[in-house]
Amino acid sequence: MVAVPESTRVRGFSGRDAPSFDLIRKCVHCGFCLPSCPTYRITWRERSSPRGRIWLMKSVAEGRLDLLDPVFAEEMQLCLNCRACEAVCPSGVHYGQILETSRAQLVQHRPQSLRERLYRMLGFRILLGDMHRFRTANKLLRWYQRSPLRTLVRRSGILRVLGLEHAEAMLPTIPARFVVPDGRFFPAENERRGRVALFTGCVMSTAYAHVHEATIRVLTRNGFDVVLVSGQQCCGALHVHSGELEQGRELARRNIEALESPYLDAVIVNAAGCGAMLKEYPQLLQLDHSYSERARAFAVKVRDVLEFLVERGLTAQPGALPWSVTYQEPCHLAHAQRITQQPRVLLRAIPQLRIVEMAESALCCGSAGIYNLLQPDMASALLERKLDNALATGAEVIVSANPGCMLQLEAGLRARGLRVPVLHLIEVLDRAYTAATVPAARALPVAAE
Amino acid sequence: MDRAALRTRLSEIVGPDGLLDDPDELLVYEYDASDEVFAGYHRPDFTVLPQTAEQVSAVVRLANEVGLPVIPRGAGTGLAGGALALRGGILIVLTRMNRILEVNERDGYAIVEPGVINLELSTALQPRGYFFAPDPASQRACTVGGNVGNNSGGPHCLKYGVTTNHILGLEVVLPDGERIWTGGPVPETPGVDLTGVLVGSEGTLGIVTKVMVRLTRLPEAVSVLLAAFPDIETASHATSAIIAAGILPAALEMMDHLTIKAVEDAFHAGYPREAGAVLLVELDGLQEIVADNTQRVAELCRQHSAWEVRVARTKEERDLLWLGRKSAFGAMGRLAPNYYLVDTTVPRTKLPATMRRVEELSREYRLPIANVFHAGDGNLHPLVLFDRHRPGEVERVLECTTEILRYCVDVGGTLSGEHGIGFEKRDYMTLVFTTEDLCAMAGLKRSFDPRELFNPEKVLPTGFRCGEVAVLRQQALAQRFGLEYV
Numbered sequence: 001m002v003a004v005p006e007s008t009r010v011r012g013f014s015g016r017d018a019p020s021f022d023l024i025r026k027c028v029h030c031g032f033c034l035p036s037c038p039t040y041r042i043t044w045r046e047r048s049s050p051r052g053r054i055w056l057m058k059s060v061a062e063g064r065l066d067l068l069d070p071v072f073a074e075e076m077q078l079c080l081n082c083r084a085c086e087a088v089c090p091s092g093v094h095y096g097q098i099l100e101t102s103r104a105q106l107v108q109h110r111p112q113s114l115r116e117r118l119y120r121m122l123g124f125r126i127l128l129g130d131m132h133r134f135r136t137a138n139k140l141l142r143w144y145q146r147s148p149l150r151t152l153v154r155r156s157g158i159l160r161v162l163g164l165e166h167a168e169a170m171l172p173t174i175p176a177r178f179v180v181p182d183g184r185f186f187p188a189e190n191e192r193r194g195r196v197a198l199f200t201g202c203v204m205s206t207a208y209a210h211v212h213e214a215t216i217r218v219l220t221r222n223g224f225d226v227v228l229v230s231g232q233q234c235c236g237a238l239h240v241h242s243g244e245l246e247q248g249r250e251l252a253r254r255n256i257e258a259l260e261s262p263y264l265d266a267v268i269v270n271a272a273g274c275g276a277m278l279k280e281y282p283q284l285l286q287l288d289h290s291y292s293e294r295a296r297a298f299a300v301k302v303r304d305v306l307e308f309l310v311e312r313g314l315t316a317q318p319g320a321l322p323w324s325v326t327y328q329e330p331c332h333l334a335h336a337q338r339i340t341q342q343p344r345v346l347l348r349a350i351p352q353l354r355i356v357e358m359a360e361s362a363l364c365c366g367s368a369g370i371y372n373l374l375q376p377d378m379a380s381a382l383l384e385r386k387l388d389n390a391l392a393t394g395a396e397v398i399v400s401a402n403p404g405c406m407l408q409l410e411a412g413l414r415a416r417g418l419r420v421p422v423l424h425l426i427e428v429l430d431r432a433y434t435a436a437t438v439p440a441a442r443a444l445p446v447a448a449e
Numbered sequence: 450m451d452r453a454a455l456r457t458r459l460s461e462i463v464g465p466d467g468l469l470d471d472p473d474e475l476l477v478y479e480y481d482a483s484d485e486v487f488a489g490y491h492r493p494d495f496t497v498l499p500q501t502a503e504q505v506s507a508v509v510r511l512a513n514e515v516g517l518p519v520i521p522r523g524a525g526t527g528l529a530g531g532a533l534a535l536r537g538g539i540l541i542v543l544t545r546m547n548r549i550l551e552v553n554e555r556d557g558y559a560i561v562e563p564g565v566i567n568l569e570l571s572t573a574l575q576p577r578g579y580f581f582a583p584d585p586a587s588q589r590a591c592t593v594g595g596n597v598g599n600n601s602g603g604p605h606c607l608k609y610g611v612t613t614n615h616i617l618g619l620e621v622v623l624p625d626g627e628r629i630w631t632g633g634p635v636p637e638t639p640g641v642d643l644t645g646v647l648v649g650s651e652g653t654l655g656i657v658t659k660v661m662v663r664l665t666r667l668p669e670a671v672s673v674l675l676a677a678f679p680d681i682e683t684a685s686h687a688t689s690a691i692i693a694a695g696i697l698p699a700a701l702e703m704m705d706h707l708t709i710k711a712v713e714d715a716f717h718a719g720y721p722r723e724a725g726a727v728l729l730v731e732l733d734g735l736q737e738i739v740a741d742n743t744q745r746v747a748e749l750c751r752q753h754s755a756w757e758v759r760v761a762r763t764k765e766e767r768d769l770l771w772l773g774r775k776s777a778f779g780a781m782g783r784l785a786p787n788y789y790l791v792d793t794t795v796p797r798t799k800l801p802a803t804m805r806r807v808e809e810l811s812r813e814y815r816l817p818i819a820n821v822f823h824a825g826d827g828n829l830h831p832l833v834l835f836d837r838h839r840p841g842e843v844e845r846v847l848e849c850t851t852e853i854l855r856y857c858v859d860v861g862g863t864l865s866g867e868h869g870i871g872f873e874k875r876d877y878m879t880l881v882f883t884t885e886d887l888c889a890m891a892g893l894k895r896s897f898d899p900r901e902l903f904n905p906e907k908v909l910p911t912g913f914r915c916g917e918v919a920v921l922r923q924q925a926l927a928q929r930f931g932l933e934y935v
Contacts, residue, residue: 025786030482030779031526031590035566044498044544044564045469046525052477059476071473088589090715090779 010067010109013060016287017245018105019098021061026093027054033085038364039078042381047075050085050095057102067109076102078378080371081241082331082364087338096336097283103243123370124244128202128234129251135178138206142174167373170411172207173448179205179212179228181258186216186226190315193223194265196308199255201274202234203403211403214430215270215305221316221433222309226268231258237277237332238369240284252281253291256298267298270305270426272333272402273369278302279337304333305426306401310342318429319436320351323444325428326395327355328386328409329362330402343401343425350432356393360385367408383412391420396444398422410448419447450515452494459495459539462507467545469496478540481522482587483530483873484789486837487847493520493534498545502620502628502658505541509656510626512539518905519624521652523564523592527599528778528790529871531651535906541656543594549573550659556634557664558617563594563657570662579664582609585867586775594657600649602867604700604731604774607825609665611867613648620659621647624898634661646893651869652904654897668699668733672743673767676750677724677757681705681820684726685801687753688824691730692797694749696742701825702729707784708777708819708832715780718773719766721757728755728824729774731767777821778832784819785834789846791853795862797827806856807831814849816842828866829857854880870908878910 013019033050034040040049047056056072059065065072079099086095112120127134144150159165181200188195196219204212216226236251255278259267269275279302281295288295303311327347333339340362347355366372366382386409390398400406401424409422423445434441450458460468469475472492479490494517499505512519518538525532534540547564554577561570567588571580583596584603595601597619602611609615618632632644647654678684684703691701704712704727709720720727728750732742747758761767781788795803804820807829811818819832833850835842854864858880865874878887891909894901 026782028482028484028779028782028788029480029525030587031524032587032776032779034524034590035569044542044547046477046542047469047474049477051525055477055480065473065476069473071471071476090776091782092715092780093782 011063013067013105015108017101019057019061019101023094023098024054024058024061026091027051028091029055030090032090033088036084036088038080038082038084038382039378041363042378047071048078053079054093054098057098067105073106073110076106078375080364080368082368083335084331084362084364087335100240100243100245104245107243124239124242124247128238129247131202131233134202134234135180135206138174138178141171142176145174166376170372170407172407172410174207175209177209179209181228181230181232183230184228186220188223188225189220191223192225193312195225195227195263196266196268197227197229197259197264199235199267199269199274199278200228200232201271204271208403208424211270211424211427214427215268218426218430218433219268223315229259235274235277237273240277241369245284249284249288252284252295256281256291256294260294260298264301266303266308267301268303268305268308270401270424272304272330272337273404275302275304276332276336304337304339306342306346307339310345314349316433317436318350318432321428321432321435321442322352323397324354324356324395325397325399326358326390326393327361328358328365328390328398328400328405330400330405331364331368333401334362346425346429347399350429356395358389358393360389365405365408367404369404372408383408387412387416399425399428401425413447421445421447455515458511459497459508462511463497463499463504467498467500478534481525481527481530481532483528483871484787486787486843487789488530488533488872491533491535492537493540494537496540496542498542500545502622505656505658506622506626506628508539508541509622509624512902513625516900516902518902520904521598521656523595524590526587526591527595527869527871528792529869529873531599531869531871531907533872535872544592546658552577554579554664558634558661559664560659560661561593563592563597563660565593567591567593567596574664575667578667580667581662582615582665583612586778593660593662597648597657597660598651599867599869602828604702604823607701607823608697608699613645615663615665616644616648616660617663618661619644619647619657621655621657623655624900624903628658632661651871651908653894653908654903670736670739671731671733671767672739673761673770674730674743674746675720675759675770676728676730676755677721678726678728678755680725681804682801683754684728685804685824687728687750687755688800689797690749690753691746692825694745696746698730698746698825699733700729700731701823702774703727703822703824704774704777705820707817708821711780711783711819712773712777714783715776716773718769720773729770774821781819781832781834785817786836789833789835789850791829791831791833791850792866792868793854793857793862793864794826794828794866795857795860799860799862800824800827803829803857803860807853810849810852814845816845816849823866827862872907875908876910
C-alpha cells in the first residue's frame, strides 16, 4: 500500500457532490447489513462491508482519514453498489447516494491515469453520451463479430496489451435488428387499457432488442399501446455509479424532456438498473431548480415492466410451458426498487412452469454495470458462486430481468462450457403467450451463442 | 520484538491475507455496535482473521510472548463495547471460521465454528426439522461465538432459555494458548461446569473455537398475534394476565408508541400507528394447543383494553411482524442521530411501575425515550434518544440512564438482560454485586488469565484488578463493621 504524499492530501469532502453527512451519521453501526454484502461475504473483512465503508466515509468527512487514502479509494471501487445493504438497513441509510457521491469526490480529486481518462471519455461521453453514436458503434461491432477480423484480433494478442481481453470475451452477439426510439407506435390488442412508453436504453436496444420486442408483444397483448418515444437517451446509471454525476444529470434532463408527456400512463423499463436510475432522477436533480419538479412528476410514472404487469393485472391468459426455471434477482430490482414478489407472481401465472428457488438468489452475480470489467477477481468469485447456486437447482432455464446479469451469467456459462439458456422474465412470459396457440413454442429455448 | 518483526510472525501464522496492520485499515475495527460517544474510538494494533483453531492458538501464544492484549470479535454487533480494543493489542476476528462441522440429529447436537451466523445456523438446520433457539434481534448478522461470549438472549428466551441453555460443549483456546474441550454431548458432566463458566465470560477467559450447540425441534405450529393497547400500563397488565393464566408464549414482546412509529417508517410492518403500545405474542407447539391458546391470549388482551387484536395468517405476515420488532434498534436512526440503549431486567410485576419511572425520567431529563422490550421476562430496553452534537446532552443521557439502572436494581432487578457488561456497564457492577462477589469474579479471571491479556478492562469494574482487590475487601469489611478505613 502506498502512503499518501503530504503535498496531495485532501481533507474532507467538498463541493456540491459531497456525501451528505446527515445520511452518513444515520448509520448507528448496528451491523445488520454485514451478511447481505457480497464483498463482505467473500472477504469477511470489515473494511469491505457496508458498515466499514460508511465508517471510512465518516472518517474522511471528519478529517480523520485522507480522501486520497488508498484504503478509501479501494473500498469505494470494490463496492458493487448492489444496495443489498440498503434494503436491510433499519436506520434507512441511503447507501447508494453516499457511495455515488463518494465516488464523485474521487473522480474530482484523484489524479487519473491517461488510460483511465481515455476510457472514461470513450465510454461515458462518446459511446453512452449519445445513443445514435452508440448504435452506430454496435453496428460496427456486429460487422467485427462476423468478419475474419475477430479471429485475427483474438490471435494477435493486441487485446491483452490493451487490457481488453476480458471485455471482448464478455461481448454479447449483436443482432441485425435493433429496437430504436423512432416514434413507432404499437397499438393495443384486445381491449385498450392505456398507453405506455418503452424506455429503450443502450444495450437493451441492440444486443437485447429481442427482449424489447417481447416486451412490446406482452404489453400490447395485455391491452396497452406502446410508443417508442424518440429523443430518449441512455439512463445515465453507469455514469452516476462511476461518480460522473454531471454527465448523468445531462442525460436525465434529456430523458425527462423526451418522456414527460401527459398522454403517457407509464414509462416502462425492462432493465432493472435503468429503472432504478429513472426512479431516482428526483434525487439526482434535486438541486437543479428548473428540473427538480419535472423529475418528480416523471419518476412517479416509471415502472419496471414486471411491476407494471402485476399492478395492472394480466388480462391475457399465458399458455403452458413445461420447463423448470430458477430466478436470479437483479440487485437493482430487488434492492434498489424492492421488487421481489412481482417476478415470482408472473412466473407462477404460467401453467406447468416449475420454479425452483436458488440459494442466495438476491446476492449480486458480480456484473454490477461495468464492475466485472473493473474488478474482475471479485466479479468472477461472485459469478462462480451464483452459477453454483443456480445450477444446484437443476433448473433448465435461468431467468433474470436485467441485461448486466444476463450478460454475466451467459459469459460464465460459456466459460464452463454449459449450454443453459438465460432468459429475461418477459421473454418467458412472451413464450408462454405464443405457446397458447403455437405448441412448438413449448420447446426449451437454446442458449445464446 | 519490534512491530515489523511481530507483523512478520503474525503473517506467518495467518497468512498475509489474514492480517491487517495498516492504521487506516484498522480504523474500521475501532467500533462495534455500541455508541461511540460513550465507548470512544479504540484502534487495535493488529487485526487477524484466522481460519483454524490452530491459528488462533498460535496467535494467542505469540501475544503471550510479547505481552499484547488479545480481543476476540465476531460480527461486531455487540451493544456493550465488548469487542473494543481498549488497550490496543491483537483483535482476533473469527468471521472466517464459519463452517458447520457436524450435525448429529440422533444425539441432538451440532458442532459449529464460532463465526457461523446465528440465523444461518437455524436456516441450515431447518430442513432437518431443527433450529438453534437463542435469537437475539441481531440474529441475521451476529455470530454463534458472540452469542456464547455474551450469553445472548432474544425474544424466544421466554420459553426456550438463553444461550447457556443451548450450549453443550466448547473448544476453547485458553490464555496460554492451550486448546481444551469442555462439556460434551451428554446432558451432564461431572466436576466443575467449565462450559457454564465460559458462556457469558465475554472473551475474558478464553476464545471459543468450536461450539457444540443443542438442536431444538421446530414446533409443529406457530401463531403470531399483535394486540394494540392504549398505553404501556394496560399492555403490562395484559402481559401479567397471560402468564398468570398458565400460558407460556414462545415470545412476548412490547413496543411503545415511539418505537411503533420508527418501525412503521422503516418497514411498514403493519403496526397500528395510533397505538400507545403493542404486544407481539408468539405461541408455538402442537396445532390444537396453539389454536386454543391464540384464542385465549386474544381474549385476555381484549379484557385488558386492547382495541385491536390481529393474528398473522401466513408465514410472510408473521415474518413481517417480527421484522419490525427485530429491527427496532436500528430504526431509531430515523428518530434521532444517536441512541443509548439500556438493557436491564426487573421482576415482571414491577414492569408498570418501572415504566412510569422511565417516563418521569424522560420528562425530567428532557430526553425522548423509546421502549421496546421482552415483556414476558421483564427484560427492558429503554432507548434514550439524543444528538451527540448538542452540548450537554451526552452528560444528561449518562445521568438519566444511571437513574434508570439504579431504579431497576432497587426494585429487585439487575444490570443486564442479555447484552453483556463489556466496557459500557462494568462500573455499574457495584450496583448489584458486593465487593466480595466481585473479588470472587476477579479471582476466577486471574486463575484463567493471570497476566490480564484476555479482553482486558471488560466486565469487572475499574479497581477490581489484582492488587486493588485486597484494598477493596478491607474497605468493605471496615464498612460492614462500622469501622473507619485508613
